[in-house]
Amino acid sequence: MTAYTEEYRGLVAWTGGGEVTTAFRREVAALVGEGGLISEPAQLRTYECDGLTGYRVVPALVVLPATTEEAAAVVRLCARDRIPFVARGAGTGLSGGALPVADGVVIGLARMRSVLSVDVADQRAVVQPGVTNAGISAAVAQHDLYFAPDPSSQVVCTIGGNVAENSGGAHCLKYGFTTNHVLALTFVTPDGDVVTLGGDAPDQVGPDLRAVVLGSEGTLGIVTEVTVRLLRRPEAVRTLVADFPDAEAAGNAVSDIVAAGIVPAAVEMLDELAIQACEKAVQAGYTLGCQAALVVELDGVAVEVDEEFAQVQAICRRNGTTNLRVADDAQERARIWKGRKAAFAAMGRISPDYFVQDGVIPRTKLGSTLTRIREMSDAAGLRVANVFHAGDGNLHPLVLYNGAVAGEAERAEHLATAIVELCVEQGGSITGEHGVGSDKACSMTAMFGPDDLTVMARVRAAFDPQGICNPGKVLPTPRLCGERPGPYRPHPLEAAGLIERM
Amino acid sequence: MTHIDDTAVVERPATVAEAAELLRDSDGPLLFRGAGTKQGWAGRPVDPAVVVDTSGLSRVLSHEPADMTVAVGAGMPLRDLQELLREQGQWLALDPASEGSGATVGGLLATGDSGPRRLRYGALRDLVIGITVVLPDGIVARGGGKVIKNVAGYDLPKLLYGSLGTLGLVAEVVLRLHPVPSASGTAIVAVPADRATELALRLRASALEPAAVDWTDADGGTLAVRFEGTPAGVEGRRATALELLGAGAGWSTGPDEDAVWSRLADAERQAGEGSTVAAAGTRPSVTADVAHELEQAGAAAGVRTMLTSRPALGLHTARFDGDPEAVGLAVAAWRERVLALGGSVLLRDRPAAVDAHVDPLGPSPSSVGLLRSLARRLDPQGRCAPGRLGSWLPTPAPGEDLPRS
Structure with missing residues (x-):
């Protein structure tokens, strides 16, 4: 076809x-x-x-x-x-x-x-x-x-x-x-x-x-x-960071929060590499060495937020949190968010180059997808940092590489593309918020059929x-996407000399 | 399944593929119908050659309770869906008055209908995450996806929102769900339009986060304000809410509360034989003006009017009863004033005789060229409910494509 x-x-x-x-x-x-x-x-x-x-x-x-x-x-x-x-x-x-x-x-x-x-x-x-x-x-x-x-x-x-x-x-x-x-x-x-x-x-x-x-x-x-x-x-905002021994435990905590009928304002997850980068960059107080940190924020009517915030803490404990950090004031909350929002920029602290992806998966597939990403990362011999919106399954895997090493950029790009396609296989999307742009136009065929397009x-x-x-x-422009359905290829504009990779 | 209904053939495809085949292999005007609760909205379509009844497309395609998403055939009645979701403590956060008349998910999307709790949860526009649409040439396209967060490709699900049966057939819909709140309470106070508007704006500006604010002009005016959340959260807002609403405000929960909202829904639905219904949208702050203009337009034409409003949203449904010509003049006069306030008025159900005296849609928007251009690309022969968008989307002569721009 x-x-x-x-x-x-x-x-x-x-x-x-x-x-x-x-x-x-x-x-x-x-x-x-x-x-x-x-x-x-x-x-x-x-x-x-x-x-x-x-x-x-x-x-x-x-x-x-x-x-x-x-x-x-x-x-x-x-x-x-x-x-x-x-x-x-x-x-x-x-x-x-x-x-x-x-x-x-x-x-x-x-x-x-x-x-x-x-x-x-x-x-x-x-x-x-x-x-x-x-x-x-x-x-x-x-x-x-x-x-x-x-x-x-x-x-x-x-x-x-x-x-x-x-x-x-x-x-x-x-x-x-x-x-x-x-x-x-x-x-x-x-x-x-x-x-x-x-x-x-x-x-x-x-x-x-x-x-x-x-x-x-x-x-x-x-x-x-x-x-x-x-x-x-909102009248009240409460924010916490909960450390977990692994991403699965953190993922289970998120599932339990949702199952309890709580709609958090935000649920973010950072893995060990992401924490390391953020801490080097902005010292936001995340625990170095922690495998998976959840940032959970609730907002709304004060009485309700307090009630549900207590519930969220109990859920985190039940799922084996190793450390609970509750922001006591607006300053502390701002510090937590500063760390999270600096994540992409902070990658420069631990790697010369990186590709960021933006795939989405159904939230319930979080654990299995992260395991699979880990396996793919090991197989490719490249580090992948994960910092993402855990509440809605929007992953931001950062594929770290060194552009000065011959062939590493290509391997990294292939790994990044494979991760995006994994997301589509799981019933998700190639992009949750960054857009398709030039970058993912050729990947549209992984998600949409000929008639959709x-x-x-x-x-x-x-x-x-x-x-x-x-x-x-x-x-996608057919002649620039290798005329092949499915897997994404490096951008042919590059080969055509129209654009260059810096 | 096929049967002849007056002059049109009524087809009831059981699958999307059947629907696609049906559209591809037929000629002439098409009319898409779910429960048929809003066929009287906007312009009157020309007599269809084929009526496509979506009741055969009413299955749940997938329900992922833990992901809080559901995919359904467009013909699924909302009330059936809600019943099914309630078992999991979830619901599609949409409460239109037409739910009680069997309105379907596809029809609700295509008409952009909503209910009181749009204030808190948004409209179906905000809850739809994926769609399967069948165009008149039989092409089947999917847009959006199955995940809540997704920006890949053009937002086809929302493009079909409010399309009123033009452009194409909504065949399948993927939706975001919400947890059913564990508690609810409603404050009620008798107030006229001016005071209701002022209170609605104060409620919006407060930290009380009301789920719904509805007002009806019945019995001199009644404002109902719903709060949802945890039992403590609802109870915790009660005193502040009652104080804000002022002397005479009451509070109800349980069956009493349900009765308050059913009465409001009935007032909006008001499918009285011979009545004319028109809907307006404005900025919230001009709600009182909308109400006064309606009174005046009705009085001047010798027509009885009734109004239900969502003053925190700026949505209003007016009913007119009287001689068709007088009703037409009253609607036209009201529209003129609402337009001057920056809003718009769409004619809904009405006796045929009213049509001679008022345009169903009003003046075309500046974007009408884009609308026509889009229709020409998606429905080049203008087969989908020709006439429904009146002069905005002119009905092409037989065998002729829509004009080029």
């Missing part, structure tokens, strides 16, 4: 091909001013990759519009000349979703960073796409409100990127993802039209177009304003018939 239908091939066939000419550059400069234009080679390199630094492509031009109208005007020029464009926020994405297209345009939203309005009574705010995730919560904190999605990069990542990736974070177990917290979008279509998706009401009449744009990774258009839903800060390609073509809006992301 082939992985693609003929219709699919036709829909995703390359249809860009326009060129950034001197005349085009002049037209763009007239729209956004010289300050909104970057075309110096050295400066363009700043935009050659996002948080997935392995893939790099220098764009022909970077445009930084200051308003929705400017962004739309730039998109109209791109559409007229069939020039591919890629929207970009802070560039913290981990799947290469903002990887530029060679000879294409990057539209950076960094200059659009105002909180336009806050409606306290209705608990919502209208913000521009360049506002940071944490910036939203900071802007409304005085009203006891906050924006619930909290990706680990929240201090720098932007709401525009959160919308593109449908970002989650540690607390999405209870509170959901970005898609659950966005009421309306001002949206520039790939033709350059400006439309509103969603609105004042919880639902609009007809198919939910807002929802299909959320998480579409910049492939359907550009979001230039976001109306976010805000939540009232065909329908997704139809959706994409409905928004972007010219195929100029972030092409090559999310949906």
